[in-house]
Amino acid sequence: MRDVLVLGAGLHRFGRFPDKSLQDLGREAIENALADAEVPFKDIEVAYVGRVLAGMGAGLNVVSEMGRTGIPVINIEMACASSTSAFREAYLAIASGIYDTALVVGFEKMQRGLIQISDQKSYQTVMGLAVMPAAYALQAQRYMADHEATPEMFAQVSVKSHRNGAANPYAQYQSAVTLEEVMSSRMIADPVTLLQCSPTTDGAAAVVLCAASKAASYTAKRSMRVAGWATGSGRYQPQGEGDEGEADTGEIGRLAGLAFERAGLGPKDVDVTQVHDAFAPGEIFSIEGLGLVPVGEGARAVWEGRTEVTGDIPVNTDGGLLSRGHPIGATGCAMVTEIFRQLTGEAGARQVKDGDAKVGLIQNAGIGGMNILVFER
Amino acid sequence: MTNAEIVEKPGTSQVSALRPEMFAGAPGLGEPARLLGSECPTCAERFFPRRKYCAACTGGGLNDVVLGPEGKVETYTIVRQQLPGSAMVPPYAIVNVRLGKGPTVQTVVREGYDSLDIGRAVVLMVEPVLEEEGQTYVSFVARVAADPREAK
Numbered sequence: 337m338r339d340v341l342v343l344g345a346g347l348h349r350f351g352r353f354p355d356k357s358l359q360d361l362g363r364e365a366i367e368n369a370l371a372d373a374e375v376p377f378k379d380i381e382v383a384y385v386g387r388v389l390a391g392m393g394a395g396l397n398v399v400s401e402m403g404r405t406g407i408p409v410i411n412i413e414m415a416c417a418s419s420t421s422a423f424r425e426a427y428l429a430i431a432s433g434i435y436d437t438a439l440v441v442g443f444e445k446m447q448r449g450l451i452q453i454s455d456q457k458s459y460q461t462v463m464g465l466a467v468m469p470a471a472y473a474l475q476a477q478r479y480m481a482d483h484e485a486t487p488e489m490f491a492q493v494s495v496k497s498h499r500n501g502a503a504n505p506y507a508q509y510q511s512a513v514t515l516e517e518v519m520s521s522r523m524i525a526d527p528v529t530l531l532q533c534s535p536t537t538d539g540a541a542a543v544v545l546c547a548a549s550k551a552a553s554y555t556a557k558r559s560m561r562v563a564g565w566a567t568g569s570g571r572y573q574p575q576g577e578g579d580e581g582e583a584d585t586g587e588i589g590r591l592a593g594l595a596f597e598r599a600g601l602g603p604k605d606v607d608v609t610q611v612h613d614a615f616a617p618g619e620i621f622s623i624e625g626l627g628l629v630p631v632g633e634g635a636r637a638v639w640e641g642r643t644e645v646t647g648d649i650p651v652n653t654d655g656g657l658l659s660r661g662h663p664i665g666a667t668g669c670a671m672v673t674e675i676f677r678q679l680t681g682e683a684g685a686r687q688v689k690d691g692d693a694k695v696g697l698i699q700n701a702g703i704g705g706m707n708i709l710v711f712e713r
Numbered sequence: 714m715t716n717a718e719i720v721e722k723p724g725t726s727q728v729s730a731l732r733p734e735m736f737a738g739a740p741g742l743g744e745p746a747r748l749l750g751s752e753c754p755t756c757a758e759r760f761f762p763r764r765k766y767c768a769a770c771t772g773g774g775l776n777d778v779v780l781g782p783e784g785k786v787e788t789y790t791i792v793r794q795q796l797p798g799s800a801m802v803p804p805y806a807i808v809n810v811r812l813g814k815g816p817t818v819q820t821v822v823r824e825g826y827d828s829l830d831i832g833r834a835v836v837l838m839v840e841p842v843l844e845e846e847g848q849t850y851v852s853f854v855a856r857v858a859a860d861p862r863e864a865k
Contacts, residue, residue: 449797456798459732462843463852464792464801465819473790474809481788481831525790525807572768574758575815 337431339548341559342711344373345673350508350539350661353445358390361540362398362443365666369439369542370402374556377402380544381435383409384426386419386442387665398443398540413665416614417702418442419541420668424707426545427562436550442670443540444663451536451664453703469533472615473525479617480527485635487527491518492638493616494532494658500645501655503685506670508537508661518616532616537661541669543676558680560696564599564710566591587706588625588699595708596627603627606710607693608678609649610671612701613656619643622699623651626708650688653678668700668707679713731842731850735762737779745782746837746853750816751775759815780818782837783858784810787817789829800843808855810835825857834858 346368348361370377385395395411414421419442426438454466479485495515501507513531521531551559568591585592596602603626611622620634628649629637637643643651654660654674657667675696677683698709730740737749751760753767753775761780766773787809795803806826811817820837822829835855843850 450794452797459852461796461798462731462800464796464799464803464805464821465807466799467792467794467796467807469794470790470792470807474788474807477790478788478831523791523793525792525794528790574756574769575811575817 338433340427340430340562341546341548341551342543342562342672342676343375343546343551343554343556343559344369344371344544345669345676346370346372346542347506347670347673348540349506350537350663350666350670353538356538358394358443358445358540359398359401361445361538362441362542363401365443365540365542366399366402366439366441369544373544373546374554375437375544375546378405379437380405380407380439381437382407382426382429383439383441384422385409385411386413386422386440386668387411387444388413388415388418389444389446389665395441398441399439414704415702416612416662416664417668417700417705417707418665420671420698420700420707420709421567421705423543423545423668423672423709424565424567427565430545430547431562436547438545440543440545440669440672441540442542442663442666442668444665445538446536446663448536467525469528469615470525472617473528475621476527476617479620479635483632483635485620488515488519489635489639490527490617490620491515491529491532493613493619493643494518496638496644497613497616497652497656497658500653500686501659504654504660507655507659508535508539509655509659528615528617532658534614534657534662537663539661539663539666539670541666541673543669543672560676560679560711560713562709563601563695563712564595564597564708566594566598566708567705569705585625585627585631588622588708589627591706591708592626592699595710599710599712601695601710601712605695606649606697607695608653608675608688609651609697609699610654610674611651611656611699613652613658614662616658619651619656623649626697626699645686645688653683653686653688664702668698671698671700672709675711679711728841728849728851731852732762735853737777740839740851740853742839742841742851744839746839747782748780748818748837748853750778750780752778761812761816761818780812780816781853784812784818784835784837784855786829786831786833786835787811788831789822789826791826808835810837810855820853820855822855822857828857
């Protein structure tokens with residue numbers, strides 16, 4: 337397998353843009369990514385598109401805004417992890433020698449309110465079970481019973497994320513919130529309050545990939561290498577033994593281990609991380625699963641500021657899903673974009689480790705599976 | 714829906730199960746719920762609802778097994794926002810209920826959820842959950858057991 341580099345990345349700002357089409361959002365993200373990479377669209381040999389809610393052929397409708405060069409445009413769906421899935425396919429196609437350059441695009445336009453994860457007439461919906469924040473709340477309640485954690489510790493994730501979002505001009509929410517504001521916002525599913533829920537969002541993100549052996553033909557002065565990856569669809573966890581004394585890291589741990597093995601790296605090497613915080617408790621479960629902190633110590637780590645931009649394990653430095661926003665098809669590519677900014681020392685006020693970050697980690701989860709990506713400068 | 718899966722309640726409209734295949738026999742309104750699940754003959758893992766192949770070991774030939782009605786709460790949350798299309802009106806609790814040797818099933822607690830706690834004994838009951846076009850649909854919901862030691 338050949339080495340593959342990310343040469344550039346770009347976003348359309350995340351937010352609510354009722355007057356803009358998917359084409360408008362996607363085109364701007366692609367323009368920004370191509371300009372960032374200094375790669376002309378005519379050199380792109382294949383496009384992989386992560387999208388969820390748009391109709392048939394949405395990928396081509398957006399990519400062809402840049403020209404009709406006849407390249408394959410491949411639509412990929414894995415809910416909230418769609419565009420990291422698209423990224424992985426682009427990476428594998430280049431690594432295996434089929435293509436030299438690829439464009440990855442993610443985009444979404446969403447309605448306000450609770451996301452519909454199940455059909456309106458389904459059993460799960462009628463019974464009131466298909467409530468996405470409740471899935472995280474159920475885990476959070478159990479976490480508090482098993483470990484020393486309080487609702488304030490989950491809320492602190494949102495405080496941190498909003499502070500980071502305030503330093504990100506592409507974030508949906510660019511203002512800080514206090515712990516009291518998070519705690520006193522409307523309760524959605526105990527202990528998850530409204531300000532601990534990611535918003536629905538319109539937005540787009542794009543990334544340009546190139547074989548390392550071909551990258552010299554472009555003038556970009558910086559890049560990051562895809563060092564490791566893993567994908568899974570959620571392995572069944574046998575329940576025969578019951579839930580007593582459980583302390584394993586589950587599916588995240590299994591996939592992170594595989595990605596780190598492929599990268600020849602470990603959790604201690606990671607300088608900056610993006611995790612799937614669709615709801616605030618997610619950051620705590622994810623940093624434990626990834627091995628950045630021991631199981632049961634994630635809430636304390638957040639509370640002590642270790643996941644802040646200035647902390648030893650900075651997480652979601654761009655505001656994460658909570659503050660940057662979560663246009664589900666675009667989220668994965670936005671995660672890659674932020675890691676690229678951090679590893680190239682271009683993250684400005686959000687920059688970690690004085691611009692000397694070398695290894696970045698991504699965990700992007702969706703209904704249908706999870707992607708882990710490891711990058712090295 | 715076949716006749717065998719419909720239970721008549723005297724003096725009321727016809728009562729049917731929202732998902733008849735979830736029950737072992739016809740569910741009786743207001744009675745403890747007996748759920749129909751599967752057990753793997755190879756690895757003994759239990760599932761609800763029924764499956765053809767084992768999710769754990771991929772083996773086939775799963776046997777029917779009757780589950781419930783008693784269990785204990787693994788975790789719970791109280792939902793405060795209306796889910797569009799749902800017959801459940803907040804606030805109500807979602808509970809993950811561990812049934813004996815498994816599996817864990819998810820359902821709701823509509824009354825008395827203030828006394829819910831992790832490890833608390835609950836009983837699965839057949840209750841009306843949806844009224845639609847003169848038809849009452851039942852499903853299984855959880856009720857907090859009178860005696861917390863009832864858990865098995």
